[in-house]
Amino acid sequence: MSCFKIPDSLCDELMGMIRNFWWGQKKEEKKIAWLSWEKMCEPKCDGGMGFKNLKWFNKALLAKQGWHLQMGGNFVLYRVLKAKYFSTCDFVHASIGHNPSYTGRSLISAQRLVIEGLRWRVENGANIKIWQDKWLPWRSSHSVVSPKMFLSADMKVTDLTDSTIATWKYEVIDFLFIAHEAELIKSIPLSATLSADKIVWAETTNGNFIVKSAYKLAASLFKSTTSGTTSNAREEKCSRLVMIAWALWNNRNEILHGSEAETQMQLAWLPPSSGSFKINVDGALYPTKNPVGIGVVIRDLQGRLMAALCRKIKAPLQVLEVEAKAYEAGMLLARHLGLQNGLLEGDSLTISNALKGISVPPTSVAAIVEDIHVLGSEIDVVNFSHVRRSGNKPTHIRARQALSFVNDVIWIEEVPCCIQQALIQDVLGL
Incomplete structure (x- = not known):
C-alpha cells in the first residue's frame, strides 16, 4: 500500500470483510450494524472507533513517498524516479505524462495530498512568492488573501524584510495586508542569520511528515459530501455510549497503572563550572x-x-x-x-x-x-x-x-x- 495505489474495488472488499468480522456473531447469523461504518472510521475523540478507511490510508502512505520525492536526496531510487517522471521540475509540479507506468500513476495520485499538506517556513524569504505560495502560520489557510493591488504577482517575501537587522518592515506590511494577515506576518520570528527558506509539512507542529497527519488530511479532503448531515437518534445514542465507554476505560487504566513520573527539574540558579x-x-x-x-x-x-x-x-x-x-x-x-x-x-x-x-x-x-x-x-x-x-x-x-x-x-x-x-x-x- 505504500508503493502502489490499491484499486478502490479491492479496498471496498477488504473493508467489507472487516465490517463482517466486527459485527458478526456466527457465519449464518444476520449481522446488526449498530453504527454506520463511516462513523466507526472516525477518530475515538469524535465518537468513532478509529478504524482506517483503506482508500484514504493508501493515499496517506503514497503521500509519504511523494513527500520524500519532493524533499529530494542522494539515494538511488530518488534519482531514478526523478529522471523518469519529473526530470525538469519537482514532484508537486509533475504531470502524469503519456503512457505512464503503474508506479507513476500511483505516485501522482497522492500529489494533491502532498500539495495540500506542505508550506514554506520563512527564513530569508528569497524563494517564497507572497501571493502564490503557502507560507502563513494559519491552520485554515496558509495562503495570503489580501489583494495584490498594483504589485507584481511574483513579489517575494524577502521584499517585506530588512536584511540588515533581520526584522520585518512593519509599516510596509501594515499598508499592504489586511489587519489579521499583517498581524500573522509580524508574528513570524526571523532568525539572525536569515538562512535559506525551507519546505515543511504543515499538518504537524515540528514540520516533519508523519502518515497519521496525512491520513487526517486525506479524510478531510476526500470525505464524501453526498452523505446526509443528520443521523437518527439510535446512532447518536450509540455514539455517545462508545465515547463514555472509552472514557471509562481510559480512566481505569490511569488509576491502575498511573501516569508517567515528572522529571526532576532545577528549581534554583546554580553557578557555572570554573572558567566558564x-x-x-x-x-x-x-x-x-x-x-x-x-x-x-x-x-x-x-x-x-x-x-x-x-x-x-x-x-x-x-x-x-x-x-x-x-x-x-x-x-x-x-x-x-x-x-x-x-x-x-x-x-x-x-x-x-x-x-x-x-x-x-x-x-x-x-x-x-x-x-x-x-x-x-x-x-x-x-x-x-x-x-x-x-x-x-x-x-x-x-x-x-x-x-x-x-x-x-x-x-x-x-x-x-x-x-x-x-x-x-x-x-x-x-
Whole structure:
C-alpha cells in the first residue's frame, strides 16, 4: 500500500470483510450494524472507533513517498524516479505524462495530498512568492488573501524584510495586508542569520511528515459530501455510549497503572563550572500591548554580573517565539562581548529540549534553534539547561521592564538596581 495505489474495488472488499468480522456473531447469523461504518472510521475523540478507511490510508502512505520525492536526496531510487517522471521540475509540479507506468500513476495520485499538506517556513524569504505560495502560520489557510493591488504577482517575501537587522518592515506590511494577515506576518520570528527558506509539512507542529497527519488530511479532503448531515437518534445514542465507554476505560487504566513520573527539574540558579559563564534568558508578553520583552543576564562562577540586556521587540510574537528570540539574543550578546565557554539556560522546557536534541523543535522556532546552534559553535557554548521561573528571577524582571525602554539597553559589569536584590538572593541560596 505504500508503493502502489490499491484499486478502490479491492479496498471496498477488504473493508467489507472487516465490517463482517466486527459485527458478526456466527457465519449464518444476520449481522446488526449498530453504527454506520463511516462513523466507526472516525477518530475515538469524535465518537468513532478509529478504524482506517483503506482508500484514504493508501493515499496517506503514497503521500509519504511523494513527500520524500519532493524533499529530494542522494539515494538511488530518488534519482531514478526523478529522471523518469519529473526530470525538469519537482514532484508537486509533475504531470502524469503519456503512457505512464503503474508506479507513476500511483505516485501522482497522492500529489494533491502532498500539495495540500506542505508550506514554506520563512527564513530569508528569497524563494517564497507572497501571493502564490503557502507560507502563513494559519491552520485554515496558509495562503495570503489580501489583494495584490498594483504589485507584481511574483513579489517575494524577502521584499517585506530588512536584511540588515533581520526584522520585518512593519509599516510596509501594515499598508499592504489586511489587519489579521499583517498581524500573522509580524508574528513570524526571523532568525539572525536569515538562512535559506525551507519546505515543511504543515499538518504537524515540528514540520516533519508523519502518515497519521496525512491520513487526517486525506479524510478531510476526500470525505464524501453526498452523505446526509443528520443521523437518527439510535446512532447518536450509540455514539455517545462508545465515547463514555472509552472514557471509562481510559480512566481505569490511569488509576491502575498511573501516569508517567515528572522529571526532576532545577528549581534554583546554580553557578557555572570554573572558567566558564552562564547566560540566563527569558521572554515576557504584555496583556494589552503588542510589543514583547526580552531579558538576558550573564554571570560568572561567583554570581557576579558580567552583562545584562533588556530589549523590546515590536511584534505580536507568541510565548514560544519570544522565548526562542530570548535564547538567540543571549547568544548574540555573548558573541558581541567575546565570551567563550558558556552555558545557556532559560525557563522554556520546549526550547531547552530542542537545543539538547531531546525533541524536534516546532516549525515556528526551528530556524532560530538552528541559528542558536551555529552561534553556540562560534562562542563555544558547550551545554544547554532548563531552570524553573524561581531560578530565573533576575532575567524575568529584565524582560518585564523592556516595555519602558525604546531601544536596547545593555549593562556591562554594572548591576541594574531593579535586579540587584534578585541577584543577591540567587547567590545566598547556593
